[in-house]
Amino acid sequence: MKAVTMADVARHANVSKSTVSQYVNNRFDYMSEETKKRIEQTIIELDYRPNILARSLKQKSTTTIGVIVANILHTFSTQIIRTIEDECNEAGFHVMVCNADDDPEKEKKYIEMLRAKQVDGIIILPTGNNIALYEEMVKSKYPVVFVDRTVPNMKIPSVMLDNERAAGLAVEHLLQNGYERIGIITNVVKNVTPRVERINGYKNALVNNDVSVNEDYIKNLEVTQVAQGLQEMLLLQPPPQAILAGNDLVLIEVLKHIKRKEIQIPSELAVIGIDEVSFSEFYEPPLTIVEQPTIEIGKKAAELLLKIITDKESVPEEEIYRFEPVLNIRESSKRIQS
The missing domain is CATH 3.40.50.2300 (Response regulator)
Structure with a gap:
């Protein structure tokens, strides 16, 4: 069955394609309630699904980040994931979670997969054994933040416990x-x-x-x-x-x-x-x-990565952010x- 397009929604709702685009992207500044309601009803009636891939190519952003945890069985890992997801959701970003099992090869595959899917940045609890891959991300200025661990001589910001x-x-x-x-x-x-x-x-x-x-x-x-x-x-x-x-x-x-x-x-x-x-x-x-303090650590990691993503020229104030234990x-x- 042929996919419903934005143009189909526009014709059915008797509005311009740009108006439908504004609605889909939550830009309602100059849109009447009647128009919003008509577009909403049309989207439901036609079962329209926005083409996220096309939109991400146009905007040069997938509004998605990756999180690679070393071992998801740790309570710390699940709490960090939850906090990062909360922060990213608030900022309109989605999160893809991967579990490396403390295996450098598995971590390498996940980093390559996430970058191939064009996620905007990655938060990693690193195994520490993919030096060449970390260095390549730094060289290409790809947004990346480490959590819980550091890697010697690596210019990647790390957020961790003292x-x-x-x-x-x-x-x-x-x-x-x-x-x-x-x-x-x-x-x-x-x-x-x-x-x-x-x-x-x-x-x-x-x-x-x-x-x-x-x-x-x-x-x-x-x-x-x-x-x-x-x-x-x-x-x-x-x-x-x-x-x-x-x-x-x-x-x-x-x-x-x-x-x-x-x-x-x-x-x-x-x-x-x-x-x-x-x-x-x-x-x-x-x-x-x-x-x-997992909430503070996860929040800081998410804030750092989102800042680097949204401001490509931004430079973290510190290389290592330490948090006090309780x-x-x-x-x-x-x-x-x-």
Whole structure:
């Protein structure tokens, strides 16, 4: 069946094609209510669908951005996507979401696909291993913003947590509550900024409080190996008194193992996680969490990208935008009994 065109709508509504175009693009300044109503009824009657591709070619914009997350299973990723979508919707932009699974090849394919579809810009939680592709985007002045991670020597604005401060807050809180033997478990993703920075923050906080760093209390593991790694740590002499889970997926694995082994929190092992999880307040006992301000991070990333898209000559004021973590203190890290 032949597609209904804008010209068909114009003839049926007895108006000019330009008037229909103005209606479709929400420009009603000089349009009477009667004309608007007639066009609206005609569009419904003829089942007219605007040709978005043709309009984007004419306007040189698809009003669409891409978002490539490293791992959509992270609570952080879904919260960031939601905030970005809200901001873009407010600005009249659509969002295409892709999940790279921390796989550089998958990320590369998504970047190439999104650019082939002529999206106006991309927000990436980068794997960090597509240097040539990132450099090409910078060279061609293609609008791109990184979230959660940085890539060394890459002139791309990054919006992220102060990760060292996040781990430091957790360690300092545990030390203040009488815990000195503190372990940390993060998951393996090569060269990923938060993992490196959070371990650095953990070590620095111990050293600054005159507590020696025990390398046996530091584990960098695949998520599937977290339970085994935690058990090995708990068999050490002496074992850690508290565990800092480097992100939400690690925290879940830590809690699963603790439940299987019937370990009491916090009397036998205190627990703190970085990245808020939906069950933290009603878990028993409620979990102490170092929370990322995901709304502020997502909002800033969207604002930055949209500004670069709408003003091609704009230059971000900074290369890295850091946001402060928030420590939500609950029962899982309460003071140790002497």
